[in-house]
Amino acid sequence: MIDVRGLTKTIRNGSRVVEILKGIDLTVPRGQFLAIMGASGSGKSTLLGLMAGLDAPTEGEVLIDGAEISRLPEDKLAQVRGRKIGFVFQSYQLIPTLTALENVLLPYELNANGDGKQRAITLLETVGLADRLHHYPIQLSGGEQQRVALARAFVLQPPIVMADEPTGNLDSKNGQHVLDLLTERQREAKTTLVMVTHDQQIADRADRRIVVKDGRIIADENNGQ
Ligand SMILES: Nc1ncnc2c1ncn2[C@@H]1O[C@H](COP(=O)(O)OP(=O)(O)OP(=O)(O)O)[C@@H](O)[C@H]1O
Numbered sequence: 001m002i003d004v005r006g007l008t009k010t011i012r013n014g015s016r017v018v019e020i021l022k023g024i025d026l027t028v029p030r031g032q033f034l035a036i037m038g039a040s041g042s043g044k045s046t047l048l049g050l051m052a053g054l055d056a057p058t059e060g061e062v063l064i065d066g067a068e069i070s071r072l073p074e075d076k077l078a079q080v081r082g083r084k085i086g087f088v089f090q091s092y093q094l095i096p097t098l099t100a101l102e103n104v105l106l107p108y109e110l111n112a113n114g115d116g117k118q119r120a121i122t123l124l125e126t127v128g129l130a131d132r133l134h135h136y137p138i139q140l141s142g143g144e145q146q147r148v149a150l151a152r153a154f155v156l157q158p159p160i161v162m163a164d165e166p167t168g169n170l171d172s173k174n175g176q177h178v179l180d181l182l183t184e185r186q187r188e189a190k191t192t193l194v195m196v197t198h199d200q201q202i203a204d205r206a207d208r209r210i211v212v213k214d215g216r217i218i219a220d221e222n223n224g225q
């Protein structure tokens with residue numbers, strides 16, 4: 001369902017050319033929980049951003065359900081993203097002028113329909129933020145902001161969730177809770193879950209684990225359970 005072919009990303013920094021991704025091929029079947037691991041700076045966030053169509057590759061393509069998203073015009077791309085992909089950014093990317101609840105409701109702007117508000121509240125309750133609904137990001141801790149971002153990624157019940165270190169700023173109890181939320185949905189709704197993580201225990205819970213090093217995949221293993 002997600003097909004990555006010959007993906008490269010090169011960035012020009014003045015006269016310097018930086019090759020961030022050097023040719024990534026990857027197929028993620030529907031419903032798989034894939035963990036992406038690798039050292040800081042290896043290219044994980046760049047890869048995830050390209051897979052979600054948040055950024056354009058230098059070469060190669062990304063297909064989602066057979067449709068190439070890597071070169072769609074912005075309006076079409078926004079539609080695909082809105083319908084199919086929930087994204088949790090490493091840096092949360094909450095809108096500072098919106099409350100927690102409003103941030104979670106944001107995806108509905110493109111996909112307006114009925115009972116979103118109740119769903120958003122339920123999700124915020126699920127991640128332990130029942131009493132933070134009307135707080136602004138600046139009034140929330142990093143871990144709380146991370147959980148708002150997570151609720152936002154799920155609010156439209158997308159078939160694909162991509163999460164960049166979604167437990168990176170959580171204590172072990174909240175981290176475990178968030179992970180349970182992610183994996184429950186992955187199992188029940190057959191959500192495809194692509195997660196960048198530094199945490200070996202999380203990777204052990206995934207169906208499959210890849211390791212990125214210097215812009216290349218150097219390991220690709222299925223968890224035999
Ligand atoms: N816009 C940019 N301009 C220049 N270099 C960039 C840019 N974006 C990313 N890089 C570089 O590309 C490399 C990969 O970055 P990326 O964010 O994908 O790493 P990562 O594997 O997610 O690391 P981390 O685990 O620290 O989040 C890094 O060396 C980074 O400095």
Ligand SMILES: [Mg+2]
Nearest residue numbers: 044045090164
């Ligand atoms: Mg990163």
